[in-house]
Amino acid sequence: RFQGVTPGTYTIAARVSDGPARGAGAPTGPQPSLYGLTEISMDGRDETVAVTLRPGVIVSGRLNFDGSTPRPSDLTRLNLALTPVVDANGIAIGGPPATIDATGAFTFTGVAPGQYRLAAAAPGIPGTSGWRPRSALIGGRDMFDTPLEVSTDDVGGIAVTFSDHVAELSGTIQDAAGHPTPEYFVIVFPRDQTFWTPQSRRIQAKRPSSDGRFTFPNTPPGDYLLAAVTDVEQGEWYVPAFLTELAQAAIPVAIAEGEKKVQDIRVGR
Secondary structure (H helix, E strand, C coil): CCCCCCCEEEEEEEEECCEECCCCCCCCCEECCEEEEEEEEECCCCCCCCCCCEECEEEEEEEEEECCCCCCCCHHHCEEEEEECCCCCCCCCCCCCCEECCCCEEEEEEECCEEEEEEEECCCCCCCCCCEEEEEEECCEECCCCCEEECCCCEEEEEEEEECCCCEEEEEEECCCCCECCCCEEEEEECCHHHCCCCCCCCEEECCCCCCEEEEECCCCEEEEEEEECCCCCCHHHCHHHHHHHHCCCEEEEECCCCEEECCEECCC
């Protein structure tokens, strides 16, 4: 029951996640993950609406490791998550993380239709030092950069690759007299505008330390632009119009896989 709803068009989103059923007479054992989406228009009168729950689809794939470092001994402890890309209506139904077996095969169950990015991590797990997610390929597209569209059909064959060839961009920012300028924001972003999307892993921004040093770890290989600004709002570096203006005075930087790139910045008055 929602009370005090103002007139307008709304979407009711519901999810029942995996887990034991509760309540008198409920079946025992794990229950399927279900979702429901129902649109309703309110005109100031009370309304009653039914939300039909449906089972989500399965999204699956396999983990790969490219490098010379011994692969993690317990792959089941790695973290894989599908992050919903919120649409214009602000609707997003998340889901449980993937289950991963000892061979590296992973499965998401009960995924609702929508667009998703894949996130991978191995926080604090022994044997994963040096390994970082590099790509999540399906049909020639990288889910780390391009959202996956999930409809009513199962999705399989995603190849998630971890690599120990981790690239890094670092440097110092100084004024014309050679003094550190920590009051700037240093922003790195790709030359290819197709990657200018919200929360893109290829766009990073941070303030340098007091001595003017900055570091962008785990930077995917590619061609980038590096810039420094003093007046920027949080998250504005994801806005294409802002990046278009910033590109006019940015420094081009090419980063190869596993490269430790150093690019200093000297700012004028």
